[in-house]
Amino acid sequence: MTNKDALKHYDVNQYRTPDGYTSDIAVFTITSEKTGVYKPPEMTLKLMLIKRSVKDAEDNPNIEAEKWALPGGFVETSETAFEAARRELEEETSVKDVHLKHFGVYDRPGRDPRGWIISNAHYAIVPEHDLTARKANDDAAEVKLFSLDELKTIALAFDHDTIIIDAIKMITSDLLQTTVAKAFLPKAFTYSELQAVLLTVTNDPAIASHQSFARKIKTLPFIQEVKGQTTSRTSKKPTQLYQFNDMEVVKPIYTARY
Amino acid sequence: MTNKDALKHYDVNQYRTPDGYTSDIAVFTITSEKTGVYKPPEMTLKLMLIKRSVKDAEDNPNIEAEKWALPGGFVETSETAFEAARRELEEETSVKDVHLKHFGVYDRPGRDPRGWIISNAHYAIVPEHDLTARKANDDAAEVKLFSLDELKTIALAFDHDTIIIDAIKMITSDLLQTTVAKAFLPKAFTYSELQAVLLTVTNDPAIASHQSFARKIKTLPFIQEVKGQTTSRTSKKPTQLYQFNDMEVVKPIYTARY
DNA sequence: CTAATAGTGTCTATGAGACAGTATATA
């Protein structure tokens, strides 16, 4: 291997290196307020944040104490930031198999008072009941779900305000332009459940009109009926269930109507 | 400032830190082969790569020598990776004001034999004539434009094969789902020039049919006529010029037709 | 029965896409 010779001469310390590499996660969930039995849910998109404690693990004063922050932590040498996000999310919420996606890197000099620390940011989608289960377990740390409106009113640590703005932009466009909505839904869902998820980020009349959407869902190539399967969880009348298939869609803005 | 107390106790060296933080750039251009005067161009999407030299600046054997690689380099402590990309691109091509976008981070352990090196990857869009000007200046380094087909046949350094695959996916969907196409075009362009750009990444009949597209362009809310302005660069008949406005578009996959 | 959600019948307007024709320039 010719790289061996080259490595003999390479000094890993000739450059100034970062002081840390962290993985942060914007954990989104949708809370379904059941307005009653036999009704479709009212859904709200929420973000999970953690309140930084006054003292750290060694009982020293903590950086950015008492501000709200995204969960996350340092990446180990043996893993990618993506794997770190998955690990930390499992430690935090004891949920595996969450939908996780990288959406940005935050490396502005001075963003972290501790030094040159690069944050690799992801968003995660976790079903609501997985989060509420976790909150019961760990009563020490302050964990809370914030609606997008509530987020504007609280003090955020580091540059997490910027990261959160980007995360919201990203999940909004992903919900509308990709099939991630499935991560918020059970495998088989009704048209009104999918509709409720989409309405958390848009008010497009084609999606908001229930008759239009009930018709439209049957023509979408990436969604199919679950033949013969129905549920009564959203109405007294048994409702057809649907599921996503594996199709990927890229819909050009240059085609079809506006 | 309460953070001051906290910082006294913070030891920046308690964690193993990365050995380097680099910014890499996938430089895309579209080559227009003029098939004749008064004709619309034939366009091909190409990626600029640099052949790594046998010896480095200190005359030692170079890592991944003689393989093709994305341009890039180490990020300075005083800048973001995005700024580093802009700086390196200017050093490399002496072009300012290029369209530049982050699209991924590459941090798999072992991806670089020199150590734990994190690559922050961007794609850039540079008009062809800016690249050809540059090639004339710097005859030392081997720089070449590769069509997407040619890329499959060459030896790539590090994990740049993976990075390039992601870059191509990203620019393809951005060309169709956002208005980045404008970065490949002059400020005022004809419908056939925009069409040629889009056809480098799609064969959607609604875009490929020239009558359909000539009509469609007038209805797109993010494109407007430049009143009274025409050009003869693509045909003998003077042709209407168009320009992008500042509108941002998110087109849901759940609306309109398929 | 009422009330509530799911779903369909049907109409209208709009637009996609095809085809053929017209417009405007060069040589």
Place this chain on the structure above:
DNA sequence: TATATACTGTCTCATAGACACTATTAG
């Protein structure tokens, strides 16, 4: 004149979206 690209007139078919209606169940 021929030729090449730009553009429009017009037709057909599909469908978005609106409105009104029907279907099915719980209580």
